[in-house]
Amino acid sequence: MHHRASLPDESGAIEVQVQANDGAIQTATYRKQFIYRDPDVLDFTPKIGPKSGGTMVTIIGQYVNAGRNIKAYFGASSCHIDRTESVVNETHLLCITTMTNATNSAKLSIYFDGAERLAPDYKTFVFTNDPEVSSFYPMTSMISGGRAINVTGQYFTSIQRPKMFVNAGKLFVSEPCMVHSFDKMKCISPPVVLSRVKMDTQVLVGFIMDAVVLQPDLDFEIKDDPVYYPFADDGNIKEYSRGRQLVIEGENLNLASMASEVFVTIGEEECRVVSLSDVQLNCVPPEDAPRGVNKTGISSENGLSEVRVKVGNLDFFIGYLKYPTAEQSKISGAILGLVAALALLLIITILIIVICYLRNRKLDNQIAEEVENWLEIIAMGTRTRPDMVLPFLDFCNYTANMITDGQADNPLFKRRLQSDTDCTKSLEQFYSLLVDESFCLVFIRTLEDQTKMTTNHKATVGYLLTIILQRERHMFYLTELLKVLLAETAVKANKTKRTRSMLKRNDSIMEKILTSWFAITLYTLTKMCIGESVFMMYKAVCVQHNKETGNVMKPTDTVQRSVATVFKECLIVARQQNPVFPAPIKYMFDFMDSLVVKNDIVDRDVAKIWKCDSLHLRFFAKILKRPQSMLDINISRAVGRELDKISQAFVEICSDTKKHQQLTRTLKTLNTFADGCEHTSKK
Known part of the structure; x- marks a missing residue:
């Protein structure tokens, strides 16, 4: 069908004739000019929508508001004309699609006071299947809302203005969601303003998609809002030392938000969030001091950079961050250098004393000689024996x-x-x-x-x-x-x-990801703190297996000493009372503690069991069983069987509370490298 040409406007006076009951005819003339117009339909948008209807279609043409009675149809399905919108004028008209049973393409036809006008043949409207929601994540939000909810499903691209709603006895509807693709969209959770809503309140969640309303059978919880505390220092001003992380404290911080969802600004610059627990946030400030402004870019009264935290719909004022001056930085660097030099001197002195003591003891067995050489290498800062490099x-x-x-x-x-x-x-x-x-x-x-x-x-x-x-x-x-x-x-x-x-x-x-996470994050710890002891244990087992001795100490004693040393180091390094408690272990252990609190677990031993199972029984036990995982060594089957026994013994000790306590007491009396010198002198 070819598109018809519009007829020119016509105008003229209107004459009205009225016939009375007696047959007399009276004529009246309308003095204002009446315009006759020929409407024309050129286009419409959008051209796709769900078969249940609800799509608001904008019709584009010429004189499309002409006439009093206007009706529109897509095929046989009516499209209700809405003339109340402000955008309706001579060139634009609105209609809302209604339900149809078919999913097909349909042509647009409009009747202006009974006169039919058709859109061009090649412009059709496609009715699709109704949208569906299969899942969404995360499944929690805070009372104040504002959390990004990623929704997965299908036929999202046929929806005009999808919205999310929370049904907590009253409906709370979000702003329109952002459709990313056919099967993905992102919604921002609405605030739920009800005084009776408490933490962990389960609510119903649904989605309004044009005329389609979906309420999937999926759990959704409303959590208490996080609270970030201002700096406790005078004037809320915090002194900052370069190279350190900024710590911001609060409560309920990770109930309904992850670190990636929290944004910290210092002035106009970002403080990159690296960790988030229930009560603490850590972020890395810019290396150089940002401009002394607030979040709007206006200079602050004290000339310092304003620190703020934004999460969801919440915005917290934390205080001001004061960077050290260039002169202060030089002084701090000098002090740190002096402390480091003194600490190094102290360590070397202690090591030399230990070396002298070991020499006086004339420990001439293979393991003691290697330990002594290791200490000499560390103390002198040189490697006099290349073959002694830890593999x-x-x-x-x-x-x-x-x-x-x-x-x-x-x-x-x-x-x-x-x-x-x-x-x-x-x-x-x-x-x-x-x-x-x-x-x-x-x-x-x-x-x-x-x-x-x-x-x-x-x-x-x-x-x-x-x-x-x-x-x-x-x-x-x-x-x-x-x-x-x-x-x-x-x-x-x-x-x-x-x-x-x-x-x-x-x-x-x-569980595999958890084990791998510990392996990756504890590489430095393993290399610097445990690797040497594990290597010495391996060498001791090899000596015992090959029976290569006429030494003073029996091979079995050597193995026992080396095993006890490894056990002690593995147990001590993972104790939270350890003053140099490794950061990755502390981070994961703190998270496990928070899980116990959140889930109201009253068994006090659960957190300890989780920590033991995740670290001792997975990570350390694997190192004892397969030291070749971290050392460049070849292990024979016979030595492997002995190492397997040692690993199993470690597992049994960690799994049995009584054995664990017994080992702790026994370690205090063992003549290990760590504390053997002092114990032997007392004997």
Whole structure:
């Protein structure tokens, strides 16, 4: 059909004739000019919508507001004319689609006081299936709202103004959501202003999508708002030392927000958030002092940079950050240099005393000689014996061995992809999905629920995810994923009364990621604090196995001493009372403590059991069993069997509270390298 040409306007006077009952006719003339117009339909938008209707269509044309009675149809389905909107004029008209049973293309026809006008044939409206929501994440929000909710489903692109609502006895509707693709959109949770809403209140959540209203059967919780405390210093001014993280305290900080959702500004610049616990936020300030302004860019009264925290719809004033002057920085650097020099001198002095004592004791067995040489190397700052260098693996090989349980040579990791463009593009697209938190969590949950997946399959998925994200420098993202998965596991374990055994098994993707996380973050600790003792234990076991002695000490005594040293170091380094408690261990242990509190777990031993199961029984026990995971050494089967026994003994000690306490007492009387000198002199 060819589009018709519009007729020119016509105007003229109007004559009205009225016939009375007696047959007399009276004529009246309307003095103002009456204009006759020929409306024309040129286009409309949008051209897609759900079959249930509710899509607001803007019709574009000429004189489309002519006439008193206007009706519009898409095919046989009516489209209700709305003439109340301010945009309705001679060139624009609005109508709202109604329900239809078919999903097809339909032409637009409009009747102006009965006169039909058609849109061009090639401009049609497509009725699609109604949108569906399959999942959304996160599944919590705060009372004040403002949290980004990632929604997954289908047919989202056919919706004009999707909105999210919370039903807490009263409906609270969000602003329009942002549709990203056919199956993804992002909504901002609305504030829920009800005095009776308390923390962990479960509410109903739904979505309004044109004329479609969906209320999926998924749990959603409203948490208490976070509260960030202002700096406690005078005038809310905090002195800042360069190179350190800024600590901001509060409460309920991570009930309904992750570190990536909290934004800290210092003046006009960002303070990058690196960790978030229930009561504390840590961020890295800019190296140089930002301008002394507030959030609007206006100079502050005291000339210092204003610190603010924004999360969701909340905005907190924290105070002001005062950077040291250049002169103060030089003085601080000099003081730190002096302290470091004194500390180094003290350490060297202690080491020399120990060396002298060991020489006087004439410990001429193989292990003691190697320990002595190690101390001489450290004290003198030179390596007089190249063969005594600790054969510790580099980070890449260490990570591959620790994460894959020694399967780094598996053909799966050696296989190279062909340079197929489609294959490479597909992998890149899959990787982009993996770094999307909502997809990755749904992906992991789905695999965890597959009963046909073996433990090895889940372990493979766990360490492949870890390797991919660690290599791409996404450790922060990986940590947040792990915390979400660990929190979900704790909730399930609490409901099923299995909190004590939650981390006993190693048959889930989450547990593999947890083990790998400790392996990656504790590389430096392993190399600097434990690696040497493990190497000495390995050498002692080799000596005993080969029976290479005429030394003063029996080989069995040597093994016992070296094993006791390793056990002691593994146990002491993970004690929270340790003044140099490693930051990664503290971070994860604090998170486990918060999970116990959040889930109202009254068993006081649960947190201790989780910490022991996650660190001692997974990480340290693996190092004792397979020291080749971190050392460049070859272990024979016979030595491997002995190391397996040592690892099993460590597991039994950590698993048995009484044995653990007994070992703690025994370690105090053992003649180990760490405290043997003092004990022997007393004897």
